[in-house]
Amino acid sequence: xxxxxxxxxxxxxxxxxxxxxxxxxxxxxxxxxxxxxxxxxxxxxxxxxxxxxxxxxxxxxxxxxxxxxxxxxxxxxxxxxxxxxxxxxxxxxxxxxxxxxxxxxxxxxxxxxxxxxxxxxxxxxxxxxxxxxxxxxxxxxxxxxxxxxxxxxxxxxxxxxxxxxxxxxxxxxxxxxxxxxxxxxxxxxxxxxxxxxxxxxxxxxxxxxxxxxxxxxxxxxxxxxxxxxxxxxxxxxxxxxxxxxxxxxxxxxxxxxxxxxxxxxxxxxxxxxxxxxxxx
Numbered sequence: 377x378x379x380x381x382x383x384x385x386x387x388x389x390x391x392x393x394x395x396x397x398x399x400x401x402x403x404x405x406x407x408x409x410x411x412x413x414x415x416x417x418x419x420x421x422x423x424x425x426x427x428x429x430x431x432x433x434x435x436x437x438x439x440x441x442x443x444x445x446x447x448x449x450x451x452x453x454x455x456x457x458x459x460x461x462x463x464x465x466x467x468x469x470x471x472x473x474x475x476x477x478x479x480x481x482x483x484x485x486x487x488x489x490x491x492x493x494x495x496x497x498x499x500x501x502x503x504x505x506x507x508x509x510x511x512x513x514x515x516x517x518x519x520x521x522x523x524x525x526x527x528x529x530x531x532x533x534x535x536x537x538x539x540x541x542x543x544x545x546x547x548x549x550x551x552x553x554x555x556x557x558x559x560x561x562x563x564x565x566x567x568x569x570x571x572x573x574x575x576x577x578x579x580x581x582x583x584x585x586x587x588x589x590x591x592x593x594x595x596x597x598x599x600x601x602x603x604x605x606x607x608x609x610x611x612x613x614x615x616x617x618x619x620x621x622x623x624x625x626x627x628x629x630x631x632x633x634x635x636x637x638x639x640x641x642x643x644x645x646x647x648x649x650x651x652x653x654x655x656x
Contacts (some may be wrong), residue, residue: 379542379543379544386536388534388536390534390563391430391533393533399432400435400530401447403477404437409550415439415554415557416445417556419562423566425526426574429531433582436634438627438628438630443482444627445478447476451474452474454468454470455467456468456646457506459655460654476491476492485507485516487505488501488502505655511600515586516587517597520601520653521581522602524644524645524649526580528648562625562626566582569619570619578640581599581640583601583636585597585637587633589632601652607646609643610644611643618639618641619639
């Protein structure tokens, strides 16, 4: 097979330096060049911490098949998923794999994880199936994410540059896929509502919801997957009311939005990175 080499550059309105790493901002395109499957429409989400340092929270894709994909800006072998409405968590291991992306089905009722080996040459679907939680007529809880330190996320580079091989016979089509996917992409930046300095025993919590255009998530559901109990989190404490901020991310081709909430909480997580999902 005759192959060409395609260089891709992504310039960001924030961040520092240049990266050649395969970040979550580029992983949707790695999927294109690994399998030939178009990434769909893409939008990016960043997290700007209290000290103004910027991190990649992830990439969101709306696929041609009507699914929503999230490529997270972290790597973790041991995660914990949300098991039931009582707030119990269950641990599972990823061995030599890490989470490449979360996939939400087109009916918004089910989701799964796609794992990728560290060498990024092969992947598989995690055997367990997960489900969303319908919390209102048109609002679905997708998943939650808790991280102990912002540095567990990828630092945002000013420019990302990667080189990828592609079959010469399909190079033109794939280049057009990249152009179409990034067209009108918006750089969404999440920040904490509370601007006081972080303490060493605080963690950051995100929740992802699917909802109609710009509808606020009801307050009683904002902390749906928040870990509050031993042994998952120790020394948990939260003042009332809890400050939080929510941000709505649009994806071309779908009339729903992804609402992402961010908050801060006192406590030490059992694992530095926790995911919160309902087991199917």
